[in-house]
Amino acid sequence: MPAEPHDATPRIERALVAPGHDGSAELLLRIRYGDGSSDSVTLDAAAAERLLDQCGATALEQLVGQPWRRLLNVLEQSGD
Protein backbone atom coordinates (compact mmCIF):
# COMPACT_ATOMS: atom_id res chain seq x y z
CA MET A 1 0.00 0.00 0.00
CA PRO A 2 1.54 3.32 -0.99
CA ALA A 3 2.14 5.71 1.85
CA GLU A 4 0.01 8.85 1.93
CA PRO A 5 2.07 11.90 1.11
CA HIS A 6 2.87 13.44 4.48
CA ASP A 7 2.15 17.13 4.94
CA ALA A 8 4.52 18.36 7.63
CA THR A 9 3.52 22.04 7.45
CA PRO A 10 1.85 23.30 10.64
CA ARG A 11 -1.57 24.67 9.77
CA ILE A 12 -4.40 26.62 11.35
CA GLU A 13 -6.95 24.02 12.29
CA ARG A 14 -9.59 26.16 13.96
CA ALA A 15 -10.32 29.88 14.32
CA LEU A 16 -12.79 31.11 16.91
CA VAL A 17 -13.65 34.38 18.53
CA ALA A 18 -13.17 34.11 22.29
CA PRO A 19 -13.41 36.53 25.20
CA GLY A 20 -10.12 37.96 26.41
CA HIS A 21 -9.85 38.71 30.11
CA ASP A 22 -9.73 42.46 29.47
CA GLY A 23 -13.20 42.74 27.97
CA SER A 24 -12.33 42.68 24.29
CA ALA A 25 -12.88 39.92 21.78
CA GLU A 26 -9.82 37.95 20.71
CA LEU A 27 -9.16 35.45 17.99
CA LEU A 28 -8.27 32.00 19.28
CA LEU A 29 -6.35 29.88 16.78
CA ARG A 30 -5.57 26.23 17.08
CA ILE A 31 -2.42 25.15 15.23
CA ARG A 32 -1.90 21.52 14.24
CA TYR A 33 1.71 20.42 13.68
CA GLY A 34 2.98 17.78 11.29
CA ASP A 35 3.68 15.39 14.17
CA GLY A 36 0.05 15.58 15.29
CA SER A 37 0.58 17.84 18.30
CA SER A 38 -1.29 21.12 18.60
CA ASP A 39 -1.03 24.55 20.20
CA SER A 40 -3.18 27.63 20.68
CA VAL A 41 -2.46 31.27 19.98
CA THR A 42 -4.62 34.31 20.62
CA LEU A 43 -4.56 37.47 18.55
CA ASP A 44 -6.07 40.83 19.38
CA ALA A 45 -8.32 42.63 16.91
CA ALA A 46 -5.50 44.42 15.09
CA ALA A 47 -3.34 41.32 14.69
CA ALA A 48 -6.36 39.34 13.54
CA GLU A 49 -7.03 41.91 10.83
CA ARG A 50 -3.46 41.59 9.61
CA LEU A 51 -3.75 37.81 9.54
CA LEU A 52 -6.93 37.96 7.47
CA ASP A 53 -5.17 40.31 5.05
CA GLN A 54 -2.13 38.04 4.85
CA CYS A 55 -4.35 35.13 3.99
CA GLY A 56 -6.57 37.13 1.64
CA ALA A 57 -9.49 36.00 3.78
CA THR A 58 -12.71 37.85 4.48
CA ALA A 59 -14.20 35.36 6.92
CA LEU A 60 -12.77 33.36 9.78
CA GLU A 61 -13.55 30.00 8.17
CA GLN A 62 -11.14 30.89 5.40
CA LEU A 63 -8.28 30.83 7.89
CA VAL A 64 -8.66 27.10 8.41
CA GLY A 65 -5.97 25.19 6.55
CA GLN A 66 -3.69 28.20 6.15
CA PRO A 67 -0.01 27.50 6.91
CA TRP A 68 1.17 28.94 10.19
CA ARG A 69 4.00 30.80 8.41
CA ARG A 70 1.38 33.47 7.72
CA LEU A 71 0.69 33.72 11.40
CA LEU A 72 4.38 34.07 12.20
CA ASN A 73 4.58 37.03 9.82
CA VAL A 74 1.75 38.70 11.70
CA LEU A 75 3.29 38.05 15.11
CA GLU A 76 6.63 39.43 13.95
CA GLN A 77 4.95 42.64 12.82
CA SER A 78 3.25 43.15 16.18
CA GLY A 79 6.65 43.03 17.89
CA ASP A 80 7.63 46.39 16.36
Next chain:
Amino acid sequence: MDLIIRNGRIVDGTGLPAYQGDIGIRDGRIVSVGGRIPGTATEEIDAAGRVVAPGFIDPHTHFDVQLLWDGQARPALEHGITTVVPGNCSLSLAPLKVEHRPRLVGMFQQIEEMPDAAFDGAFEWTWESFADYLTALRSKLAVNVAPLAGHSVIRLWVMGDAANERAANADEIAGMQELLRQCLEAGAVGLSTSFVDVDERLQPVPSRYAHAEEIDALAAVLGEYGRMLQVVPEFYATDITLARVDQLAELSLKHQIPTTFSPLFDSAANPDNISRVMARVEEQMARGARVWPQVQTRPIDISFTFEVASLLFAGTPGWYRTMRLPRDEKIAALRDPERLARLLEEAEPGGNTDRFRKMRVRAVARREDDGLVGRSLGDIAAERDSTPARVMVDIALANDLDASFVATDLGHNDPARVGALLAHPMVHIGASDGGAHIQSFATYGDTGYLFSRFVRERHDLTLEAAVKKITADTARIWGIAGRGLLQPGFAADITVFDPDVIDRGDEVVAHDMPEAGMRYVRGSRGIYTVVVNGAVAWSAAAGGYTEARQGQVVTR
Protein backbone atom coordinates in the same frame (compact mmCIF):
# COMPACT_ATOMS: atom_id res chain seq x y z
CA MET B 1 -18.58 45.92 74.65
CA ASP B 2 -18.15 48.32 71.79
CA LEU B 3 -20.61 46.69 69.42
CA ILE B 4 -23.21 43.94 69.63
CA ILE B 5 -24.91 42.52 66.54
CA ARG B 6 -28.09 40.89 67.83
CA ASN B 7 -30.44 38.13 66.66
CA GLY B 8 -28.66 37.47 63.40
CA ARG B 9 -28.51 34.26 61.46
CA ILE B 10 -24.85 33.48 62.03
CA VAL B 11 -23.05 31.97 59.05
CA ASP B 12 -19.66 31.71 60.66
CA GLY B 13 -17.43 30.83 57.70
CA THR B 14 -16.83 27.18 58.69
CA GLY B 15 -19.47 25.92 56.27
CA LEU B 16 -21.55 24.49 59.14
CA PRO B 17 -25.29 25.26 59.27
CA ALA B 18 -26.35 28.77 60.20
CA TYR B 19 -27.72 29.42 63.69
CA GLN B 20 -29.36 32.26 65.63
CA GLY B 21 -27.33 34.33 68.04
CA ASP B 22 -25.56 37.54 69.05
CA ILE B 23 -22.02 38.64 68.28
CA GLY B 24 -20.04 40.81 70.69
CA ILE B 25 -17.09 42.99 69.70
CA ARG B 26 -14.49 44.79 71.77
CA ASP B 27 -11.30 46.59 70.69
CA GLY B 28 -11.73 45.53 67.08
CA ARG B 29 -12.03 41.84 67.86
CA ILE B 30 -14.83 39.35 68.23
CA VAL B 31 -15.20 38.38 71.88
CA SER B 32 -18.45 36.43 71.84
CA VAL B 33 -20.34 34.41 69.22
CA GLY B 34 -23.79 32.84 69.67
CA GLY B 35 -25.99 32.92 72.75
CA ARG B 36 -27.67 36.02 74.11
CA ILE B 37 -25.24 38.67 75.28
CA PRO B 38 -26.53 40.43 78.43
CA GLY B 39 -26.28 44.17 78.98
CA THR B 40 -25.76 46.78 76.31
CA ALA B 41 -22.93 48.00 74.14
CA THR B 42 -21.92 51.44 72.93
CA GLU B 43 -23.49 50.54 69.59
CA GLU B 44 -26.01 47.83 68.82
CA ILE B 45 -27.25 46.48 65.51
CA ASP B 46 -30.44 44.48 65.15
CA ALA B 47 -29.78 41.80 62.55
CA ALA B 48 -33.07 39.91 62.89
CA GLY B 49 -33.87 38.14 59.64
CA ARG B 50 -30.43 38.86 58.26
CA VAL B 51 -27.27 36.87 57.79
CA VAL B 52 -24.22 37.79 59.83
CA ALA B 53 -21.09 36.53 58.10
CA PRO B 54 -17.36 37.17 58.15
CA GLY B 55 -16.36 40.05 55.86
CA PHE B 56 -15.62 38.86 52.34
CA ILE B 57 -12.03 38.67 51.10
CA ASP B 58 -11.23 39.55 47.47
CA PRO B 59 -7.98 37.80 46.51
CA HIS B 60 -7.47 39.31 43.06
CA THR B 61 -7.58 43.09 42.79
CA HIS B 62 -5.62 46.01 41.36
CA PHE B 63 -6.64 48.60 43.94
CA ASP B 64 -2.98 49.57 44.47
CA VAL B 65 -3.34 53.09 43.08
CA GLN B 66 -6.93 53.80 44.09
CA LEU B 67 -6.20 52.98 47.73
CA LEU B 68 -3.90 56.00 47.89
CA TRP B 69 -6.83 58.42 47.51
CA ASP B 70 -9.69 56.10 48.39
CA GLY B 71 -8.98 53.92 51.42
CA GLN B 72 -12.52 52.53 51.16
CA ALA B 73 -11.75 50.88 47.82
CA ARG B 74 -15.15 52.02 46.55
CA PRO B 75 -17.37 50.30 45.72
CA ALA B 76 -15.82 47.05 47.00
CA LEU B 77 -16.58 47.85 50.63
CA GLU B 78 -20.32 48.34 50.06
CA HIS B 79 -20.43 44.81 48.61
CA GLY B 80 -19.28 43.44 51.97
CA ILE B 81 -15.62 43.08 51.07
CA THR B 82 -13.47 43.85 54.09
CA THR B 83 -10.07 42.67 52.82
CA VAL B 84 -8.56 43.15 49.37
CA VAL B 85 -5.40 41.69 47.88
CA PRO B 86 -3.73 44.23 45.57
CA GLY B 87 -0.45 43.75 43.71
CA ASN B 88 -1.61 40.93 41.45
CA CYS B 89 -0.35 39.98 37.99
CA SER B 90 3.30 41.00 38.63
CA LEU B 91 2.50 44.68 39.28
CA SER B 92 2.63 46.52 42.58
CA LEU B 93 3.46 50.14 43.41
CA ALA B 94 6.49 49.09 45.44
CA PRO B 95 9.34 48.46 45.65
CA LEU B 96 9.96 51.16 43.05
CA LYS B 97 12.85 53.56 42.46
CA VAL B 98 11.98 57.17 41.59
CA GLU B 99 13.37 56.84 38.08
CA HIS B 100 11.15 53.85 37.33
CA ARG B 101 7.87 55.58 38.14
CA PRO B 102 6.98 56.47 34.54
CA ARG B 103 7.54 52.86 33.48
CA LEU B 104 5.22 51.54 36.16
CA VAL B 105 2.56 54.16 35.38
CA GLY B 106 2.60 52.98 31.76
CA MET B 107 2.15 49.35 32.79
CA PHE B 108 -0.66 50.22 35.19
CA GLN B 109 -2.44 52.31 32.59
CA GLN B 110 -2.33 49.42 30.19
CA ILE B 111 -4.02 47.05 32.59
CA GLU B 112 -6.12 49.44 34.67
CA GLU B 113 -7.02 52.02 32.02
CA MET B 114 -6.44 54.81 34.49
CA PRO B 115 -6.24 58.38 33.26
CA ASP B 116 -3.01 60.33 33.80
CA ALA B 117 -4.78 62.37 36.44
CA ALA B 118 -4.98 59.30 38.62
CA PHE B 119 -1.21 59.44 38.93
CA ASP B 120 -0.45 63.13 38.59
CA GLY B 121 -2.32 64.99 41.26
CA ALA B 122 -4.25 62.39 43.17
CA PHE B 123 -1.51 61.32 45.56
CA GLU B 124 2.07 62.00 46.48
CA TRP B 125 4.78 59.48 45.72
CA THR B 126 6.50 59.27 49.09
CA TRP B 127 8.03 55.84 48.90
CA GLU B 128 10.53 53.63 47.20
CA SER B 129 10.50 50.61 49.50
CA PHE B 130 7.58 48.28 50.11
CA ALA B 131 7.58 49.22 53.79
CA ASP B 132 7.25 52.94 52.96
CA TYR B 133 4.43 52.26 50.50
CA LEU B 134 2.55 50.48 53.27
CA THR B 135 3.19 53.45 55.55
CA ALA B 136 1.69 55.76 52.92
CA LEU B 137 -1.42 53.56 52.83
CA ARG B 138 -1.93 52.75 56.47
CA SER B 139 -3.55 55.89 57.84
CA LYS B 140 -6.12 56.05 55.02
CA LEU B 141 -7.52 52.53 55.05
CA ALA B 142 -11.14 51.65 55.68
CA VAL B 143 -10.64 48.15 54.25
CA ASN B 144 -7.91 45.69 55.13
CA VAL B 145 -5.15 45.21 52.64
CA ALA B 146 -3.16 42.02 52.13
CA PRO B 147 -0.64 43.20 49.53
CA LEU B 148 1.37 41.18 47.05
CA ALA B 149 4.75 42.32 45.78
CA GLY B 150 4.98 42.29 41.98
CA HIS B 151 7.70 40.35 40.22
CA SER B 152 7.89 42.88 37.38
CA VAL B 153 8.71 45.79 39.69
CA ILE B 154 11.19 43.73 41.71
CA ARG B 155 12.90 42.90 38.44
CA LEU B 156 12.84 46.56 37.35
CA TRP B 157 14.47 47.65 40.62
CA VAL B 158 17.31 45.17 40.33
CA MET B 159 17.88 45.09 36.56
CA GLY B 160 16.75 48.51 35.31
CA ASP B 161 16.13 48.59 31.55
CA ALA B 162 17.49 45.07 31.19
CA ALA B 163 14.38 43.85 33.06
CA ASN B 164 12.56 44.07 29.73
CA GLU B 165 15.32 42.54 27.69
CA ARG B 166 16.79 39.36 29.06
CA ALA B 167 17.09 36.66 31.68
CA ALA B 168 18.75 37.59 34.96
CA ASN B 169 22.27 36.55 35.95
CA ALA B 170 23.14 34.96 39.29
CA ASP B 171 23.91 38.28 41.01
CA GLU B 172 20.67 39.81 39.81
CA ILE B 173 18.69 36.80 41.00
CA ALA B 174 20.32 37.11 44.42
CA GLY B 175 19.43 40.81 44.42
CA MET B 176 15.79 40.02 43.66
CA GLN B 177 15.74 37.43 46.42
CA GLU B 178 16.98 39.97 48.95
CA LEU B 179 14.47 42.57 47.77
CA LEU B 180 11.60 40.10 47.98
CA ARG B 181 12.73 39.18 51.50
CA GLN B 182 12.46 42.85 52.48
CA CYS B 183 8.93 43.03 51.04
CA LEU B 184 7.84 39.94 52.96
CA GLU B 185 9.39 41.31 56.14
CA ALA B 186 7.45 44.55 55.59
CA GLY B 187 4.14 42.68 55.29
CA ALA B 188 3.72 41.40 51.74
CA VAL B 189 1.55 38.27 51.64
CA GLY B 190 3.39 36.89 48.64
CA LEU B 191 4.72 37.46 45.14
CA SER B 192 2.76 37.88 41.93
CA THR B 193 4.05 37.08 38.47
CA SER B 194 2.60 36.97 34.97
CA PHE B 195 3.25 34.92 31.88
CA VAL B 196 0.90 36.90 29.63
CA ASP B 197 0.55 40.59 30.47
CA VAL B 198 1.90 43.38 28.29
CA ASP B 199 2.88 46.97 28.98
CA GLU B 200 1.62 50.14 27.31
CA ARG B 201 3.84 49.50 24.28
CA LEU B 202 2.32 46.01 24.06
CA GLN B 203 5.68 44.54 25.02
CA PRO B 204 5.89 41.72 27.58
CA VAL B 205 6.02 42.92 31.18
CA PRO B 206 9.42 42.31 32.88
CA SER B 207 8.35 39.14 34.72
CA ARG B 208 7.93 37.39 31.38
CA TYR B 209 11.66 37.56 30.71
CA ALA B 210 12.40 35.40 33.75
CA HIS B 211 13.74 31.91 33.28
CA ALA B 212 12.48 29.08 35.44
CA GLU B 213 15.54 29.31 37.75
CA GLU B 214 14.65 32.89 38.65
CA ILE B 215 11.10 31.92 39.61
CA ASP B 216 12.43 28.96 41.56
CA ALA B 217 14.86 31.21 43.46
CA LEU B 218 12.07 33.65 44.36
CA ALA B 219 9.79 30.78 45.37
CA ALA B 220 12.57 29.62 47.70
CA VAL B 221 12.34 32.99 49.49
CA LEU B 222 8.54 32.64 49.66
CA GLY B 223 9.22 29.27 51.28
CA GLU B 224 11.16 30.94 54.11
CA TYR B 225 7.90 32.69 55.00
CA GLY B 226 5.35 30.15 53.70
CA ARG B 227 3.92 32.83 51.43
CA MET B 228 1.80 32.80 48.28
CA LEU B 229 2.90 32.75 44.64
CA GLN B 230 0.20 34.18 42.31
CA VAL B 231 0.55 33.76 38.55
CA VAL B 232 -1.32 34.65 35.39
CA PRO B 233 -0.93 31.58 33.18
CA GLU B 234 -1.50 31.36 29.43
CA PHE B 235 -5.19 30.90 30.23
CA TYR B 236 -6.24 30.81 26.57
CA ALA B 237 -4.20 27.68 25.86
CA THR B 238 -5.07 24.59 27.83
CA ASP B 239 -1.85 22.70 27.14
CA ILE B 240 0.28 25.55 28.40
CA THR B 241 -1.97 26.07 31.42
CA LEU B 242 -1.50 22.38 32.28
CA ALA B 243 2.27 22.85 32.14
CA ARG B 244 1.92 25.86 34.47
CA VAL B 245 -0.16 23.80 36.91
CA ASP B 246 2.66 21.26 36.95
CA GLN B 247 5.29 23.96 37.39
CA LEU B 248 3.37 25.52 40.29
CA ALA B 249 2.89 22.11 41.87
CA GLU B 250 6.64 21.45 41.80
CA LEU B 251 7.35 24.86 43.33
CA SER B 252 4.67 24.28 45.96
CA LEU B 253 6.06 20.90 46.97
CA LYS B 254 9.72 21.91 46.83
CA HIS B 255 9.33 25.16 48.78
CA GLN B 256 6.18 24.29 50.75
CA ILE B 257 4.26 27.32 49.55
CA PRO B 258 0.68 27.91 48.42
CA THR B 259 0.25 28.92 44.79
CA THR B 260 -2.73 30.27 42.85
CA PHE B 261 -3.36 31.01 39.21
CA SER B 262 -5.94 33.27 37.64
CA PRO B 263 -8.00 33.41 35.59
CA LEU B 264 -9.52 30.02 34.82
CA PHE B 265 -12.72 30.51 32.89
CA ASP B 266 -15.19 28.57 30.80
CA SER B 267 -15.63 29.44 27.15
CA ALA B 268 -17.58 27.82 24.39
CA ALA B 269 -14.53 28.38 22.20
CA ASN B 270 -12.53 25.99 24.38
CA PRO B 271 -15.05 23.64 25.99
CA ASP B 272 -12.56 21.06 27.35
CA ASN B 273 -10.44 23.64 29.11
CA ILE B 274 -12.05 23.43 32.51
CA SER B 275 -12.30 19.67 32.77
CA ARG B 276 -8.70 19.18 31.68
CA VAL B 277 -7.27 21.84 33.97
CA MET B 278 -9.31 20.68 36.96
CA ALA B 279 -8.26 17.06 36.41
CA ARG B 280 -4.64 18.17 36.57
CA VAL B 281 -5.29 20.32 39.65
CA GLU B 282 -6.89 17.33 41.38
CA GLU B 283 -3.92 15.17 40.49
CA GLN B 284 -1.42 17.69 41.87
CA MET B 285 -3.46 18.49 44.97
CA ALA B 286 -3.55 14.73 45.70
CA ARG B 287 0.25 14.82 45.81
CA GLY B 288 0.07 17.48 48.50
CA ALA B 289 0.79 20.42 46.24
CA ARG B 290 -1.21 23.60 46.72
CA VAL B 291 -2.28 24.90 43.30
CA TRP B 292 -5.49 26.93 43.58
CA PRO B 293 -7.29 27.92 40.38
CA GLN B 294 -9.16 31.20 40.77
CA VAL B 295 -12.56 31.31 39.10
CA GLN B 296 -14.71 34.40 38.74
CA THR B 297 -18.45 34.33 39.30
CA ARG B 298 -19.51 36.88 36.69
CA PRO B 299 -19.88 36.15 32.99
CA ILE B 300 -17.47 37.88 30.67
CA ASP B 301 -18.77 40.94 28.85
CA ILE B 302 -17.19 42.08 25.61
CA SER B 303 -17.39 45.71 24.57
CA PHE B 304 -16.89 47.29 21.18
CA THR B 305 -17.21 50.55 19.30
CA PHE B 306 -17.62 51.37 15.62
CA GLU B 307 -14.20 53.03 15.61
CA VAL B 308 -12.29 49.74 15.37
CA ALA B 309 -13.23 46.44 13.80
CA SER B 310 -14.11 44.23 16.73
CA LEU B 311 -13.73 40.50 16.22
CA LEU B 312 -17.30 40.22 17.39
CA PHE B 313 -18.18 41.07 13.79
CA ALA B 314 -15.81 38.53 12.27
CA GLY B 315 -18.68 36.08 11.92
CA THR B 316 -20.64 38.53 9.74
CA PRO B 317 -18.28 39.32 6.85
CA GLY B 318 -20.28 42.26 5.50
CA TRP B 319 -20.16 44.00 8.85
CA TYR B 320 -16.54 43.13 9.46
CA ARG B 321 -15.60 44.56 6.05
CA THR B 322 -17.57 47.73 6.76
CA MET B 323 -16.04 48.13 10.21
CA ARG B 324 -12.57 47.92 8.68
CA LEU B 325 -13.19 50.80 6.28
CA PRO B 326 -11.50 54.16 6.89
CA ARG B 327 -13.62 56.31 9.15
CA ASP B 328 -15.24 58.54 6.50
CA GLU B 329 -16.01 55.65 4.19
CA LYS B 330 -17.44 53.72 7.10
CA ILE B 331 -19.81 56.55 7.99
CA ALA B 332 -20.79 56.92 4.33
CA ALA B 333 -21.50 53.19 4.08
CA LEU B 334 -23.70 53.24 7.17
CA ARG B 335 -25.59 56.28 5.85
CA ASP B 336 -26.24 54.68 2.48
CA PRO B 337 -29.77 53.17 2.72
CA GLU B 338 -29.05 50.38 0.29
CA ARG B 339 -25.83 49.22 1.92
CA LEU B 340 -27.34 49.56 5.35
CA ALA B 341 -30.28 47.40 4.30
CA ARG B 342 -27.87 44.65 3.27
CA LEU B 343 -25.99 44.92 6.57
CA LEU B 344 -29.22 44.77 8.53
CA GLU B 345 -30.32 41.67 6.65
CA GLU B 346 -27.00 40.04 7.54
CA ALA B 347 -27.30 41.09 11.19
CA GLU B 348 -30.96 40.18 11.55
CA PRO B 349 -31.61 37.48 8.93
CA GLY B 350 -35.32 37.09 8.29
CA GLY B 351 -36.04 39.50 11.10
CA ASN B 352 -34.30 37.36 13.74
CA THR B 353 -32.93 39.88 16.24
CA ASP B 354 -31.25 37.41 18.63
CA ARG B 355 -27.75 38.60 17.89
CA PHE B 356 -28.10 42.24 18.95
CA ARG B 357 -31.25 42.39 21.04
CA LYS B 358 -29.56 41.84 24.41
CA MET B 359 -26.55 44.04 23.75
CA ARG B 360 -26.53 47.23 25.76
CA VAL B 361 -25.36 50.78 25.19
CA ARG B 362 -22.21 51.28 27.22
CA ALA B 363 -21.27 54.91 26.61
CA VAL B 364 -22.19 57.81 24.34
CA ALA B 365 -20.52 61.11 23.49
CA ARG B 366 -23.71 63.17 23.19
CA ARG B 367 -25.22 64.38 26.43
CA GLU B 368 -28.73 64.02 25.02
CA ASP B 369 -28.15 60.30 24.59
CA ASP B 370 -27.07 59.78 28.22
CA GLY B 371 -30.43 58.21 28.97
CA LEU B 372 -29.62 55.35 26.60
CA VAL B 373 -26.60 54.19 28.58
CA GLY B 374 -27.20 50.83 30.21
CA ARG B 375 -30.30 50.07 28.15
CA SER B 376 -30.60 47.09 25.83
CA LEU B 377 -30.81 47.60 22.09
CA GLY B 378 -33.97 45.50 22.08
CA ASP B 379 -35.55 47.84 24.56
CA ILE B 380 -34.65 50.97 22.66
CA ALA B 381 -35.75 49.36 19.38
CA ALA B 382 -39.18 48.61 20.81
CA GLU B 383 -39.51 52.21 21.92
CA ARG B 384 -38.46 53.57 18.53
CA ASP B 385 -40.39 51.01 16.51
CA SER B 386 -37.08 49.92 14.96
CA THR B 387 -34.78 46.89 15.17
CA PRO B 388 -31.83 46.36 17.52
CA ALA B 389 -29.16 46.45 14.79
CA ARG B 390 -30.67 49.55 13.18
CA VAL B 391 -30.84 51.26 16.54
CA MET B 392 -27.18 50.42 17.15
CA VAL B 393 -26.21 52.03 13.84
CA ASP B 394 -28.40 55.07 14.54
CA ILE B 395 -26.77 55.62 17.94
CA ALA B 396 -23.28 55.16 16.54
CA LEU B 397 -23.92 57.66 13.73
CA ALA B 398 -25.62 60.19 16.00
CA ASN B 399 -22.51 60.12 18.18
CA ASP B 400 -20.09 60.38 15.28
CA LEU B 401 -19.07 56.76 16.04
CA ASP B 402 -18.08 57.73 19.57
CA ALA B 403 -20.46 55.31 21.22
CA SER B 404 -19.71 51.93 22.71
CA PHE B 405 -21.81 48.85 23.16
CA VAL B 406 -21.46 45.74 25.26
CA ALA B 407 -22.27 42.17 24.42
CA THR B 408 -23.05 40.50 27.70
CA ASP B 409 -22.62 36.87 28.57
CA LEU B 410 -20.20 35.92 25.81
CA GLY B 411 -18.02 33.68 27.87
CA HIS B 412 -18.09 31.92 31.23
CA ASN B 413 -21.85 32.18 30.92
CA ASP B 414 -23.16 28.61 31.02
CA PRO B 415 -24.69 28.71 34.49
CA ALA B 416 -24.66 24.96 35.05
CA ARG B 417 -21.00 24.62 34.09
CA VAL B 418 -19.88 27.69 36.02
CA GLY B 419 -22.00 26.75 39.04
CA ALA B 420 -20.47 23.30 39.24
CA LEU B 421 -17.02 24.78 38.92
CA LEU B 422 -17.58 27.35 41.66
CA ALA B 423 -18.81 24.61 43.99
CA HIS B 424 -15.75 22.43 43.35
CA PRO B 425 -13.79 22.07 46.61
CA MET B 426 -10.51 22.83 44.84
CA VAL B 427 -11.74 26.01 43.20
CA HIS B 428 -10.81 29.31 44.79
CA ILE B 429 -13.47 31.94 44.08
CA GLY B 430 -11.73 35.14 43.02
CA ALA B 431 -10.30 36.68 39.87
CA SER B 432 -12.59 39.71 40.17
CA ASP B 433 -9.82 42.06 38.96
CA GLY B 434 -11.38 44.75 41.18
CA GLY B 435 -10.01 48.19 40.39
CA ALA B 436 -8.76 47.20 36.92
CA HIS B 437 -10.23 47.60 33.43
CA ILE B 438 -12.21 50.45 34.90
CA GLN B 439 -13.17 52.00 31.57
CA SER B 440 -14.25 48.70 30.02
CA PHE B 441 -16.55 47.09 32.56
CA ALA B 442 -17.35 46.99 36.28
CA THR B 443 -15.30 44.50 38.23
CA TYR B 444 -17.38 44.85 41.39
CA GLY B 445 -20.21 42.85 42.89
CA ASP B 446 -18.99 39.35 42.05
CA THR B 447 -19.77 38.27 45.61
CA GLY B 448 -23.36 39.52 45.37
CA TYR B 449 -23.68 37.71 42.06
CA LEU B 450 -22.39 34.50 43.70
CA PHE B 451 -25.31 34.60 46.14
CA SER B 452 -28.04 35.76 43.75
CA ARG B 453 -27.21 33.46 40.88
CA PHE B 454 -25.50 30.38 42.28
CA VAL B 455 -27.00 30.15 45.78
CA ARG B 456 -30.48 31.63 45.57
CA GLU B 457 -31.46 30.94 41.99
CA ARG B 458 -29.58 27.77 41.08
CA HIS B 459 -28.64 26.13 44.40
CA ASP B 460 -25.19 25.14 43.18
CA LEU B 461 -23.87 26.06 46.63
CA THR B 462 -25.56 26.37 49.99
CA LEU B 463 -25.48 29.77 51.66
CA GLU B 464 -22.98 28.42 54.18
CA ALA B 465 -20.73 26.93 51.49
CA ALA B 466 -20.73 30.15 49.49
CA VAL B 467 -19.81 32.23 52.55
CA LYS B 468 -17.02 29.80 53.42
CA LYS B 469 -15.64 30.02 49.89
CA ILE B 470 -15.12 33.79 50.09
CA THR B 471 -14.11 34.07 53.75
CA ALA B 472 -12.51 31.18 55.64
CA ASP B 473 -11.26 29.39 52.52
CA THR B 474 -9.65 32.55 51.19
CA ALA B 475 -7.98 33.31 54.52
CA ARG B 476 -6.69 29.74 54.79
CA ILE B 477 -5.47 29.55 51.21
CA TRP B 478 -3.58 32.84 51.60
CA GLY B 479 -2.36 32.35 55.15
CA ILE B 480 -4.24 35.44 56.35
CA ALA B 481 -4.32 34.77 60.07
CA GLY B 482 -7.16 35.71 62.42
CA ARG B 483 -9.69 36.58 59.72
CA GLY B 484 -12.36 34.79 57.72
CA LEU B 485 -14.27 33.24 60.62
CA LEU B 486 -16.71 34.52 63.24
CA GLN B 487 -14.83 33.22 66.22
CA PRO B 488 -13.67 34.77 69.50
CA GLY B 489 -10.23 36.28 69.08
CA PHE B 490 -10.67 36.88 65.37
CA ALA B 491 -10.71 40.38 63.86
CA ALA B 492 -14.22 41.82 63.80
CA ASP B 493 -14.62 41.95 60.00
CA ILE B 494 -18.33 41.33 59.53
CA THR B 495 -20.88 41.66 56.74
CA VAL B 496 -24.61 41.73 57.51
CA PHE B 497 -26.86 41.01 54.54
CA ASP B 498 -30.29 39.82 53.46
CA PRO B 499 -29.86 36.41 51.78
CA ASP B 500 -33.07 36.93 49.80
CA VAL B 501 -31.91 40.22 48.31
CA ILE B 502 -28.11 40.26 48.12
CA ASP B 503 -26.98 40.90 44.56
CA ARG B 504 -24.82 43.11 42.41
CA GLY B 505 -26.48 46.28 41.13
CA ASP B 506 -26.63 47.34 37.49
CA GLU B 507 -23.49 48.48 35.75
CA VAL B 508 -23.45 52.26 35.59
CA VAL B 509 -21.05 55.00 34.55
CA ALA B 510 -19.53 56.99 37.40
CA HIS B 511 -17.25 60.01 37.26
CA ASP B 512 -15.59 59.43 40.62
CA MET B 513 -11.97 58.99 39.58
CA PRO B 514 -9.56 61.90 40.14
CA GLU B 515 -10.49 64.95 38.07
CA ALA B 516 -13.91 63.41 37.40
CA GLY B 517 -12.43 60.53 35.42
CA MET B 518 -15.01 57.96 34.38
CA ARG B 519 -15.28 54.30 35.20
CA TYR B 520 -17.92 51.60 35.31
CA VAL B 521 -19.19 50.58 38.73
CA ARG B 522 -21.90 48.50 40.32
CA GLY B 523 -23.52 49.21 43.65
CA SER B 524 -24.68 46.49 46.00
CA ARG B 525 -28.12 45.18 46.92
CA GLY B 526 -29.16 43.56 50.16
CA ILE B 527 -26.06 44.56 52.17
CA TYR B 528 -26.95 46.22 55.46
CA THR B 529 -23.80 46.73 57.47
CA VAL B 530 -20.09 46.22 56.89
CA VAL B 531 -17.81 46.19 59.91
CA VAL B 532 -14.03 46.39 59.57
CA ASN B 533 -11.92 45.71 62.66
CA GLY B 534 -14.89 46.48 64.88
CA ALA B 535 -15.91 49.77 63.24
CA VAL B 536 -18.97 50.24 61.04
CA ALA B 537 -17.41 51.24 57.72
CA TRP B 538 -20.55 51.09 55.60
CA SER B 539 -24.17 51.08 56.69
CA ALA B 540 -27.33 51.23 54.63
CA ALA B 541 -29.15 52.71 57.62
CA ALA B 542 -26.54 55.45 58.03
CA GLY B 543 -26.64 56.33 54.33
CA GLY B 544 -23.58 54.43 53.13
CA TYR B 545 -19.91 55.09 53.78
CA THR B 546 -18.86 56.25 57.23
CA GLU B 547 -15.80 58.08 58.50
CA ALA B 548 -14.30 54.88 59.94
CA ARG B 549 -10.69 54.25 58.95
CA GLN B 550 -9.94 51.07 60.87
CA GLY B 551 -8.51 49.11 57.95
CA GLN B 552 -5.18 47.43 58.49
CA VAL B 553 -2.37 46.07 56.45
CA VAL B 554 -2.91 42.43 57.17
CA THR B 555 0.09 40.73 58.65
CA ARG B 556 0.46 37.37 60.26
